[in-house]
Amino acid sequence: MIIGTVGAGIGTGENSSVDHTFQVDLRGVVDLLSHHLYGSPRVYVRELLQNAVDAITARRTTEPDAPALVRIEPPEFTGDGTLRVHDTGVGLTEAQVHELLATIGRSSKRDELGFSRHEFLGQFGIGLLSCFLVADEIQVLTRHGDNPTVRWTGYADGRYAVTVAPPEAARAEPGTTVTLVPRRDADQWFATPTVTDLARLFGSLLPVTVRVGDTVTTTGEPPWSTVPGAPLDRAALIRYARETLGVEPFDVLPLAVPEAGLTGVAVILPTPVNPAARAGHRVYLKRMLLTENADGLLPDWAFFAHCVVDATELRPTASREALYEDTLLTATREALGDQVRGWLVRLARHDPHRLAEFLQVHHLGVKALALHDDEMLRLVDRWWPMDTNVGTLTLAEFRERHGVLRYAASLDEFRQLAAVAAAQDLAVVNAGYTYDTELIERLPAVDRSVLIERLEPSDLTTRFEALDPQVELALRPFLTAAQRAVERSGCEVVIRAYDPVSLPALYLVSRSAAFNDQLAASRDRADELWGGVLDALAATAPPDRPQLVLNHRNPLVRRVTMLGDAELVGLAIEALYGQALLLGHHPIRAADAALLNDSFLGLLGRAVPGRE
Numbered sequence: 001m002i003i004g005t006v007g008a009g010i011g012t013g014e015n016s017s018v019d020h021t022f023q024v025d026l027r028g029v030v031d032l033l034s035h036h037l038y039g040s041p042r043v044y045v046r047e048l049l050q051n052a053v054d055a056i057t058a059r060r061t062t063e064p065d066a067p068a069l070v071r072i073e074p075p076e077f078t079g080d081g082t083l084r085v086h087d088t089g090v091g092l093t094e095a096q097v098h099e100l101l102a103t104i105g106r107s108s109k110r111d112e113l114g115f116s117r118h119e120f121l122g123q124f125g126i127g128l129l130s131c132f133l134v135a136d137e138i139q140v141l142t143r144h145g146d147n148p149t150v151r152w153t154g155y156a157d158g159r160y161a162v163t164v165a166p167p168e169a170a171r172a173e174p175g176t177t178v179t180l181v182p183r184r185d186a187d188q189w190f191a192t193p194t195v196t197d198l199a200r201l202f203g204s205l206l207p208v209t210v211r212v213g214d215t216v217t218t219t220g221e222p223p224w225s226t227v228p229g230a231p232l233d234r235a236a237l238i239r240y241a242r243e244t245l246g247v248e249p250f251d252v253l254p255l256a257v258p259e260a261g262l263t264g265v266a267v268i269l270p271t272p273v274n275p276a277a278r279a280g281h282r283v284y285l286k287r288m289l290l291t292e293n294a295d296g297l298l299p300d301w302a303f304f305a306h307c308v309v310d311a312t313e314l315r316p317t318a319s320r321e322a323l324y325e326d327t328l329l330t331a332t333r334e335a336l337g338d339q340v341r342g343w344l345v346r347l348a349r350h351d352p353h354r355l356a357e358f359l360q361v362h363h364l365g366v367k368a369l370a371l372h373d374d375e376m377l378r379l380v381d382r383w384w385p386m387d388t389n390v391g392t393l394t395l396a397e398f399r400e401r402h403g404v405l406r407y408a409a410s411l412d413e414f415r416q417l418a419a420v421a422a423a424q425d426l427a428v429v430n431a432g433y434t435y436d437t438e439l440i441e442r443l444p445a446v447d448r449s450v451l452i453e454r455l456e457p458s459d460l461t462t463r464f465e466a467l468d469p470q471v472e473l474a475l476r477p478f479l480t481a482a483q484r485a486v487e488r489s490g491c492e493v494v495i496r497a498y499d500p501v502s503l504p505a506l507y508l509v510s511r512s513a514a515f516n517d518q519l520a521a522s523r524d525r526a527d528e529l530w531g532g533v534l535d536a537l538a539a540t541a542p543p544d545r546p547q548l549v550l551n552h553r554n555p556l557v558r559r560v561t562m563l564g565d566a567e568l569v570g571l572a573i574e575a576l577y578g579q580a581l582l583l584g585h586h587p588i589r590a591a592d593a594a595l596l597n598d599s600f601l602g603l604l605g606r607a608v609p610g611r612e
């Protein structure tokens, strides 16, 4: 028996003068692995499976018909408290045991230049150590070809022993059995249901048969086609999405990126998802689960798709819990993004009805994409129903019917404008929802023939007809009285002729007037110092006041202009002001409420007969 200590394998230590060998404190390394590298001790099952599969792969390169079976026996089956993993792999010679199992970071899965060999899952030479997260002792009983069976026993404190197995322990066939003696506090990781679940989770797609006790945990081929371009078994994929993701997919689409050796499926989610909450993708590397929560496999905009993929060329991080961010991953992300985008474009071409359904659920994602992507912008232009003051229309339909794409940039502006603009035969799009204004403003960049015009409430006044100068002159005294009535609200009274005739007055706020209004409201609430700052700001703002635009075509307004009673004129103007505020969904400030109150009570006092 040879007893040694697990070493780092750097230098020989044989030169007596200056060279020394690093000593590695295995307990420190295990602590590092368990607290900083691996997310959970459960990974020990994955590492054991991976070693077994790699050993089978290695054997099959020279013996293509060798059996491919991995058997896991939890303590319930071994009966001696240990867990065993048997494989029909290539096994190790005594010399290899010394070289590979006793040196941290040494792996048989790299070539002479130190690059990981393509056919294997492992590459770092640390996987076996993960067993020390749950075990005090690891035994490896292994036979390579016709060589004698060798037993290696490693302990968590860093000692190991190697012996040639006595005849009664010799293996009948090549292969390896790894035996774990559980740590006292790690029992839960060895229960049969736990081990079965973990073998299924990590290894259900492995290209070998894995059994835990009597249960086969491998399912064979993935449900998607691993040959790019092969026909799609939609029903199988939908079933798979239902079982693994727990959703009834809106659609499924095959994915393939040959440079990354990637095949898989994107499941289009059936319900809206928060764009900020990234969908975790399920990624297999060489048919072994890497993670159920991979970030960055799809571009951010594709948050409505959830991928399940297997790749041979993408690299794992050392913990094997995430994808290594390199240029191949960047290129893969772009290629997958293109495929999801292509699906959308095809849907638009061949099944607009389904596309409309999709947009109802995921329009935010598509619009976010359209901010940078011309084709998606065209898709939104053609297919997304927008709210307008002439009904629900796509932007393309709107342009076809009305020419210029006139839009209100906020919901408030649209509310102010919608009815009046419609009466002027002016069609306006409500671009107040997320991304809509930006998308409309980007349209001319994609199609030069598109004309857009942002409509502001104050633009409407210029469209209203001015009165005959004579009439306007005659109305001067009336306008002065009217202005006095609403002076304290800060607005300017003007009179124009416009449609609809039924509308007596409009309250119009331009962008700068709205800003001034906010400033005034803040000023009322601010302390002295801050108030001073706001005053200074107000002084630089243009004197652009909101307007109360009376409609000279409206019969009631005409009657008011002809009133001889100045007090009644005041009350009527106050009432029209209040009504215009309500109609345009404007906020009612304290001064407005007071004004409305006075006018209401004043008019009521006039209407009810009798004297005090």
Ligand SMILES: Nc1ncnc2c1ncn2[C@@H]1O[C@H](COP(=O)(O)OP(=O)(O)OP(=O)(O)O)[C@@H](O)[C@H]1O
Binding pocket: 047, 050, 051, 052, 055, 087, 089, 090, 091, 092, 100, 101, 106, 107, 108, 109, 121, 122, 123, 124, 125, 126, 127, 128, 129, 176, 178
């Ligand atoms: N079941 C096994 N059969 C044959 N050889 C094995 C077995 N398990 C481990 N080995 C040998 O021990 C070496 C070290 O294994 P370990 O799991 O620590 O690292 P690895 O698999 O090479 O890489 P990784 O850290 O990425 O898993 C392997 O390279 C392999 O040569």
